[in-house]
Amino acid sequence: MNAELIAVGTELLLGGTVNLDAQIISEKLSELGINVYYHTVVGDNDARVRAAVEIAKSRADIIVTTGGLGPTYDDMTKQTVAAAFGKKLVRFPEEEARVRSWFSGSGFKFTENNLSQADFPEGCTILANPIGTAPGCAFESGGKHVVMLPGPPRECSRMLYNEAVPYLKQVCGFSEIVSHNIHIYGMGESAVEAQLRDYMLKLTNPTLAPYAKLGEVQLRVTAKAATKPEAEAMMTPVIERVKSTLGSVIYGVDVGSLENAALIRLKERNLTFAAAESVTGGLIAKRFTDLPGSSAVFRGGVVAYTDDVKRSLLGVSPSTLETYGAVSEQTAREMAQGARARLNADFAVASTGNAGPDGDPVGLVFVALAAPDGEVTVRELKMGWDRERIREATAHVLFHMLLQAVK
Amino acid sequence: MNAELIAVGTELLLGGTVNLDAQIISEKLSELGINVYYHTVVGDNDARVRAAVEIAKSRADIIVTTGGLGPTYDDMTKQTVAAAFGKKLVRFPEEEARVRSWFSGSGFKFTENNLSQADFPEGCTILANPIGTAPGCAFESGGKHVVMLPGPPRECSRMLYNEAVPYLKQVCGFSEIVSHNIHIYGMGESAVEAQLRDYMLKLTNPTLAPYAKLGEVQLRVTAKAATKPEAEAMMTPVIERVKSTLGSVIYGVDVGSLENAALIRLKERNLTFAAAESVTGGLIAKRFTDLPGSSAVFRGGVVAYTDDVKRSLLGVSPSTLETYGAVSEQTAREMAQGARARLNADFAVASTGNAGPDGDPVGLVFVALAAPDGEVTVRELKMGWDRERIREATAHVLFHMLLQAVK
Numbered sequence: 001m002n003a004e005l006i007a008v009g010t011e012l013l014l015g016g017t018v019n020l021d022a023q024i025i026s027e028k029l030s031e032l033g034i035n036v037y038y039h040t041v042v043g044d045n046d047a048r049v050r051a052a053v054e055i056a057k058s059r060a061d062i063i064v065t066t067g068g069l070g071p072t073y074d075d076m077t078k079q080t081v082a083a084a085f086g087k088k089l090v091r092f093p094e095e096e097a098r099v100r101s102w103f104s105g106s107g108f109k110f111t112e113n114n115l116s117q118a119d120f121p122e123g124c125t126i127l128a129n130p131i132g133t134a135p136g137c138a139f140e141s142g143g144k145h146v147v148m149l150p151g152p153p154r155e156c157s158r159m160l161y162n163e164a165v166p167y168l169k170q171v172c173g174f175s176e177i178v179s180h181n182i183h184i185y186g187m188g189e190s191a192v193e194a195q196l197r198d199y200m201l202k203l204t205n206p207t208l209a210p211y212a213k214l215g216e217v218q219l220r221v222t223a224k225a226a227t228k229p230e231a232e233a234m235m236t237p238v239i240e241r242v243k244s245t246l247g248s249v250i251y252g253v254d255v256g257s258l259e260n261a262a263l264i265r266l267k268e269r270n271l272t273f274a275a276a277e278s279v280t281g282g283l284i285a286k287r288f289t290d291l292p293g294s295s296a297v298f299r300g301g302v303v304a305y306t307d308d309v310k311r312s313l314l315g316v317s318p319s320t321l322e323t324y325g326a327v328s329e330q331t332a333r334e335m336a337q338g339a340r341a342r343l344n345a346d347f348a349v350a351s352t353g354n355a356g357p358d359g360d361p362v363g364l365v366f367v368a369l370a371a372p373d374g375e376v377t378v379r380e381l382k383m384g385w386d387r388e389r390i391r392e393a394t395a396h397v398l399f400h401m402l403l404q405a406v407k
Numbered sequence: 408m409n410a411e412l413i414a415v416g417t418e419l420l421l422g423g424t425v426n427l428d429a430q431i432i433s434e435k436l437s438e439l440g441i442n443v444y445y446h447t448v449v450g451d452n453d454a455r456v457r458a459a460v461e462i463a464k465s466r467a468d469i470i471v472t473t474g475g476l477g478p479t480y481d482d483m484t485k486q487t488v489a490a491a492f493g494k495k496l497v498r499f500p501e502e503e504a505r506v507r508s509w510f511s512g513s514g515f516k517f518t519e520n521n522l523s524q525a526d527f528p529e530g531c532t533i534l535a536n537p538i539g540t541a542p543g544c545a546f547e548s549g550g551k552h553v554v555m556l557p558g559p560p561r562e563c564s565r566m567l568y569n570e571a572v573p574y575l576k577q578v579c580g581f582s583e584i585v586s587h588n589i590h591i592y593g594m595g596e597s598a599v600e601a602q603l604r605d606y607m608l609k610l611t612n613p614t615l616a617p618y619a620k621l622g623e624v625q626l627r628v629t630a631k632a633a634t635k636p637e638a639e640a641m642m643t644p645v646i647e648r649v650k651s652t653l654g655s656v657i658y659g660v661d662v663g664s665l666e667n668a669a670l671i672r673l674k675e676r677n678l679t680f681a682a683a684e685s686v687t688g689g690l691i692a693k694r695f696t697d698l699p700g701s702s703a704v705f706r707g708g709v710v711a712y713t714d715d716v717k718r719s720l721l722g723v724s725p726s727t728l729e730t731y732g733a734v735s736e737q738t739a740r741e742m743a744q745g746a747r748a749r750l751n752a753d754f755a756v757a758s759t760g761n762a763g764p765d766g767d768p769v770g771l772v773f774v775a776l777a778a779p780d781g782e783v784t785v786r787e788l789k790m791g792w793d794r795e796r797i798r799e800a801t802a803h804v805l806f807h808m809l810l811q812a813v814k
Contacts, residue, residue, distance in 0.1 A: 013443040015434025016616075019426050022448070027422025036420040037455055039448035041429070048444060055462065190478045194518050197480060210479070211418060275689075275710070281696025282682075282689035285710040289688025292764050292794060300716040303682070303692040303708035305701075309750055313709065313720060343716055357699050384512055386538050387699060388561075 001172055002035040004060035006052050008068035008077050009151055010043040020153045021066040028160055032168060033177050033224050034062060044074035053084040057144060062168070067151030069134035071114045077148060078137070082121040085141040089119040095126065095135065102133065127163035129155055138167050145171055178231040180253055182219040182242055183261070185400050187249040189217045195245055206235050208242070215396040216258065251403060258399035259287050265406045266297040271346040271372070273402065275301035276314050276339035278326065279353035279365055284395050299345040304335065314338030327353050329378045332366035340370040347371060347405060349398040353381070355390040365394050369401045377401065408579055409442040411467035413459050415475035415484050416558055417450040427560045428473040435567055438584060438629050439575060441469060451481035460491040464551060469578070471571070474558030476541035478521045484555055485544070489528040492548040496526040499533065502542065509540060534570035536562055545574050552578050585638040587660055589626040589649055590668070592807050594656040596624045602652055613642050615649070622803040623665070658810060665806035666694050672813045673704040678753040678779070680809065682708035683721050683746035685733065686760035686772055691802050706752040711742065721745035734760050736785045739773035747777040754778060754812060756805040760788070762797040772801050776808045784808065 005025055011017050022039045029036050037060065042052045049068070056063045068077030082089050095118035103110040120126060120137045127136035127147075132155040138147045147164050149156045184192060189212040193200070196219075200208045206223035221238050225231040243250055255261040266273055275284045285301040288294050302313045307326055310316040315338040316331055324330040335350035353365025363383040370376045381397060383390045412432055418424050429446045436443050444467065449459045456475070463470045475484030489496055502525035510517040527533060527544045534543035534554075539562040545554045554571050556563045576584075591599060596617055600607075603626075607615045613630035628645050632638040650657055662668040673680055682691045692708040695701050709720045714733055717723040722745040723738055731737040739759050747755035760772025770790040777783045788804060790797045 007446075012429075012446065013433055014437050015430050015432070015443075016618075018430040019446070022419075023422050023425040025422070026420055030421045036422075037450060037452075038459070039414075039420065039426070039446070041446035043444065045444075051466075052445070059458075188515050190518055190520055191516055193479045194520065201480075209417070211423070212477075277689075277692075280693075281701075281705075282684075282692025282708060282710065283696075285684075285689025286687075286693040289690075289710070289712065290795070290798075294688075295712055298688075298712050300712040300720070301689060301710035302720065303689065303696070303710070305696065305705050305707040309707040312751075313707070313749065342719065344719075382512075384509075388697065389538065391697075 001033075001061045002037045002059075003029055003062035003064060004038045004040065004056040005036065006049075006056055006063060006065045007039070007041045007151070008044060008049055008065060009041070010045075010074075012041045013043050021149070021151065021156045024153065024157045025064055025066070025149075025160060028165060029062075029064075029168075031177055032165070032172060034168065034172060044068060044076065046076050046080055049076060049080045050084060053081055057084060060144070062145045062147070062171070064147045064149065064164070066149045066156055069117075069136065069148060069150050071116050071134075075116075075134075078120060081146060081148065085121070085139075085144070085146065087121040087123075087139070087141065090122045091115070091118050092120055092126065093118075095120070099133075125167065127159050127167070129159055131155055131158060136163065138164065140171075176226065176228050176231050177222065177224050178228055178235070179220055179222040180235060180239065182221065182239065182250055183252045183255055183257075184217040184219065184246060184249050185215070185251050185258060185396070187217065187246065188212075192217050192219070192246065196242065199241065199245075203238070206231075206238050208238060215393050251400070258396060258403060260291055262399050262403045262406065263288070263291050263294055263297060265403060266347075267293070269406060271406060272297050272299050272344075274299040274339045274343035274345035274348045275398075276335040276348060276350040277301060277303050278305060278310070278335070278351055279355050280351045280391050280394050280398075281305065283391050284349065284351070284398060287395055287399075299343045301343070302339060310335060313342070315342065327364060327366065329366050329368075329380065332368040333376045333378050336368035336370035336376055347402060349402055351394050351398060353390075353394065355387040355394075357387060363390055365390065367394060367398050367401065369398070369405055371405055377405075408440075408468045409444050409466075410436055410469035410471060411445045411447065411463040412443065413456075413463055413470060413472045414446070414448045414558070415451065415456055415472060416448070417452075417481070419448045419474075420450050428556070428558065428563045431560065431564045432471055432473070432556075432567060435572060436469075436471075436575075438586065439572070439579060440631065441575070441579065451475060451483065453483050453487055456483060456487045457491055460488055464491060467551070469552045469554070469575070472553070472555045473563055476524075476543065476555060476557050478523050478541075480520075482523070482541075485527060488553060488555065492528070492546075492551075492553065494528040494530075494546070494548065497529045498522070498525050499527055500525075502527070502533065506540070532574065534566050534574070536566055538562055538565060543570065545571065547578075583633065583635050583638050584629065584631050585635055585642070586627055586629040587642060587646060589628065589646065589657055590659045590662055590664075591624040591626065591653060591656050592622070592658050592665060592803070594624065594653065599624050599626070599653065603649065606648065606652075610645065613638075613645050615645060622800050658807070665803060665810060667698055669806050669810045669813065670695070670698050670701055670704060672810060673754075674700070676813060678813060679704050679706050679751075681706045681746045681750035681752035681755045682805075683742040683755060683757040684708060684710050685712060685717070685742070685758055686762050687758045687798050687801050687805075688712065690798050691756065691758070691805060694802055694806075706750045708750070709746060717742060720749070722749065734771060734773065736773050736775075736787065739775035740783045740785050743775035743777035743783055754809060756809055758801050758805060760797075760801065762794040762801075764794060770797055772797065774801060774805050774808065776805070776812055778812055784812075 340348035356362035763769035
């Protein structure tokens with residue numbers, strides 16, 4: 001089964017809103033094993049909505065529309081979609097009663113145009129909308145299925161989960177879909193692909209697909225089967241194959257991110273962590289404390305943006321700063337040592353460098369990790385990127401060093 | 408002129424990401440007076456991308472694609488779009504040199520497939536991508552214009568503003584388009600609209616449109632005219648009208664953000680700032696040091712995630728912590744005072760609270776600001792949101808307090 005989503009709403013074409021409904025529905029349909037091949041967004045214009053529906057009808061088994069179900073003149077979805085399938089809109093008495101009762105209870109003035117919210121394609125299933133005024137509907141015609149949902153994301157997602165999903169499960173004769181994410185650091189997307197391309201192309205169920213995020217790559221394995229254990233069993237050899245091909249660049253499966261992997265490992269071993277940040281300016285602390293539960297292992301950090309804060313709060317020696325400068329291996333080392341001692345942590349990381357745009361050389365960064373045995377590892381990085389990416393990449397390197405050290 | 412956006416990327420159809428590019432581009436094209444009639448999203452599948460391009464070609468004057476410009480086998484946008492217009496991909500020597508030089512500097516292993524990033528439709532204009540590896544391109548064929556932009560929103564928006572907009576202005580024979588952003592904090596979008604709705608609807612050139620961001624609202628004034636001074640003159644009375652209607656909730660025009668407005672003001676007055684963070688966990692330091700030039704006024708910060716770090720690095724008294732607890736007005740006050748003294752700054756801000764998901768009560772936060780005269784202002788916040796929003800909103804409040812204090 002394949003599906004197409006059609007969002008009806010001029011506001012989306014003007015850039016005032018992002019098409020959140022499409023994301024919510026796509027995620028859910030993927031879980032159901034329904035392949036979404038296209039999203040279309042079209043304005044509140046009868047001819048263009050009709051054209052979009054005709055195209056979708058020619059290429060999709062399931063059409064899901066969002067928006068345009070209200071009572072005003074620019075709400076035309078039901079009318080136009082029904083026409084495309086040769087169906088009439090008819091008044092549903094129980095829906096008319098609902099609309100009239102809503103108005104009598106609301107104190108709003110009833111106007112006749114509101115009764116359009118009781119009109120639906122003949123023979124359809126009504127999808128209730130307990131948190132809004134416009135219900136949705138679903139029908140089958142000539143082997144094609146149509147589901148119409150409201151535009152506001154709260155109403156759309158609720159109707160999707162409670163009303164449309166049960167309808168679609170029946171349509172599809174549903175099975176289980178399970179995914180795992182393999183996390184890779186230290187190898188680019190193209191190099192990962194160069195090693196796995198032939199294997200990936202050969203796979204159909206499970207599937208294996210790469211996703212690049214800033215500084216890291218994820219491979220997602222997805223299997224469809226009658227039961228979850230069956231799906232899991234199908235994925236095991238794929239994950240093993242990926243592991244044996246890529247080796248140590250894999251830092252975990254379903255671990256979320258480098259910092260989350262580090263958090264999990266520190267927690268398991270009952271160890272703590274602190275950060276001394278110059279060039280990353282709080283980013284390491286921010287990313288780590290974004291994680292719920294980080295307070296169990298994170299002691300805190302010092303953002304030392306000036307030499308005298310490096311001296312006073314981290315104990316970097318004045319002679320180090322004078323001899324080698326703030327952006328140096330020696331300063332990074334003493335920052336990590338200082339943070340570990342003064343914040344009383346098992347591990348401490350430190351960053352110092354220049355992320356630009358001014359100063360010279362931009363992109364030169366020193367990072368350091370102080371370990372429980374007192375050993376300090378320092379690395380020099382040279383990055384030809386912009387400020388944001390230099391800072392993010394530096395945080396990545398340090399979380400990865402931490403993760404390796406806690407192993 | 409009308410346009411269609413085609414986003415290429417299976418991840419969008421799987422619901423992993425929202426189509427943010429479509430929103431960014433639609434907003435900009437609307438400003439340019441280009442009507443966007445359709446958005447299409449299609450997966451990394453040659454036949455389906457081709458079908459989408461053929462449909463767009465039949466109904467749009469301008470096709471803007473996003474995504475699929477990278478070096479891997481599922482990056483097929485250039486290839487497929489070029490074929491739809493009867494064009495070949497050819498290697499651009501200066502782009503080949505760029506790719507090779509990037510690899511030699513990066514330390515990443517070069518593989519031949521990366522050279523696909525030097526291949527473009529014959530005769531096209533290259534759109535530079537200084538913050539990513541995949542450039543975009545633009546060409547005209549049979550009266551239709553095609554612009555290809557990268558998928559990652561940072562890269563897409565930057566290339567749009569710096570490269571594609573100048574190209575499209577030429578295409579449309581446009582004169583000058585100038586915008587100003589009026590920044591509002593402390594009034595919701597619907598309240599802003601209630602006060603300005605009639606005025607906004609009356610305006611055609613300049614236009615006035617609201618944009619809600621997390622915790623703040625911006626009003627964008629945009630004028631089209633033959634010259635920039637003419638456009639500016641047209642906007643002056645609109646900006647004055649908005650200022651007189653909304654008054655003190657406006658914190659600046661074209662100031663970027665609360666933290667940037669604070670940075671500008673601190674710099675003008677040659678004053679410095681430090682942060683003591685518990686609940687915001689480095690977010691205030693991170694957001695401030697995201698700004699180029701922040702080192703001129705930011706002394707640094709302490710992320711005090713535990714009681715003993717609050718004591719040792721910020722000098723919060725043990726009896727305060729014992730009597731009132733870490734989440735208290737008194738602790739916030741002493742954190743701000745401690746940061747101001749120990750980091751030797753003119754102003755210091757402090758945050759302490761619980762952003763959840765565990766602990767009780769979630770959403771209770773105390774913020775404090777210590778001023779040059781030694782005065783400390785403390786505020787209590789109660790927020791019924793999730794972790795991320797509580798942290799972001801707390802940072803907003805503190806940057807706004809700082810901004811007001813420096814006035």
